[in-house]
Amino acid sequence: MNPYTNPLGIKSWAEEDRPREKLLLKGKAALSDAELLGILINSGTTKLTAIDIAKDILRNTDNDLNQLAKLSIKDLSKFQGIGEARAITIVAALELGRRRKETESREKPKITSSRDAYEILRPHLMDLPHEEFWVILLNRANQVIRPVQISAGGVSGTVADPKIIFKAALEHLASAVILGHNHPSGNLQPSQADRDLTRKLKEAGLLLDIPVLDHVILSDRTYLSFADEGYL
Numbered sequence: 001m002n003p004y005t006n007p008l009g010i011k012s013w014a015e016e017d018r019p020r021e022k023l024l025l026k027g028k029a030a031l032s033d034a035e036l037l038g039i040l041i042n043s044g045t046t047k048l049t050a051i052d053i054a055k056d057i058l059r060n061t062d063n064d065l066n067q068l069a070k071l072s073i074k075d076l077s078k079f080q081g082i083g084e085a086r087a088i089t090i091v092a093a094l095e096l097g098r099r100r101k102e103t104e105s106r107e108k109p110k111i112t113s114s115r116d117a118y119e120i121l122r123p124h125l126m127d128l129p130h131e132e133f134w135v136i137l138l139n140r141a142n143q144v145i146r147p148v149q150i151s152a153g154g155v156s157g158t159v160a161d162p163k164i165i166f167k168a169a170l171e172h173l174a175s176a177v178i179l180g181h182n183h184p185s186g187n188l189q190p191s192q193a194d195r196d197l198t199r200k201l202k203e204a205g206l207l208l209d210i211p212v213l214d215h216v217i218l219s220d221r222t223y224l225s226f227a228d229e230g231y232l
Contacts, residue, residue, distance in 0.1 A: 019051070033065065034058055040089050045081045053081040066220055069094045070127045098123055108143040111136070114225030117178045117216050120147055125182040126220045131158040133181040135165050137174035138213070145172050160197055162204050169210050177205065179215040188217050188224040190231065198226055 019035040028036075037054035044050045057079055061067035068090075076087035102123040111117055120136055124147060132152045137145040148168045151158045158181065169177050179201060181194075190198075198215045205212040215226040226232040 033063065037090070040093055041082070041086055042089075048081055050081075053079065056080070057082070065094075066127065069098070070129070098126070108145075111138060111142045111144065111178065111213075114214055114216060114223070114228050117180065117214055117225070118218060118223040120144060121180040121216060121218055122220075122223075124149070125180070125218050128182055129184055130154055131182055131184065133158050133160040133179070135168065136178040136180065137169055137172050138176040138178065139173075140175045142176065142213075145174055148172075160201075162201055165201065166204060166208055166210060170208070174210060176211050176213050178213050180218060182218045186219045188219060188222065190215075190217060190224070190226070195231065198232065202232065 019031060019039050022035065023031055034051055034054040037057065038050040041050040041053050044053060057068065073084060073087040073091055076082050076090055077084055109116065109120060117136060121134055124134060125132060130153060133150040134147055135150055136147050139145055150160050150164055153159060179198065194217070202212045213227065214232065217224045
């Protein structure tokens, strides 16, 4: 019998089938996404186990953890058995996973390609329902000093003030910058406003001896580079 179709509670399952006990006995890698999410949910309802609730949530996000990470506390609270406290637990766990990815490497990364810039910016811009504009500050060796958020806007645009961008660059003694912003729609083609802004920032960078090396437009899974496409 599949334990997940058992109408009885998790405590009635064989010990090796209970998510917490299974993790202790076999390790975290042995657990399915539903089992891991069930541990976060902690307990079920009178009719559903925590695993049932977890499977319902995953089913409604196409079993895609990236889609799950986009759900807000309000979105999660719409599922049966998920109150605000459990929704907060799930959101917090997914945020820890995102931050872990962000801090995997403690050494200053070096930008050698547009892919490198994308990997630096992606943890900050993935899963967002609105646009944000960021800049990567680089030293003379093209090592990352730090990424800096410049602005946050709406679904279809955000303001990037050149004064704020180059103020951040000057404060951190950056030798070059890479621009980046996300398109929540997934359409990576630059708008005319994107092109005009990039040209304006490139000209300002030349005057300050802080060249703009690239402008990267990101979606959750891929990107477009102005430098690679010959737009810069």
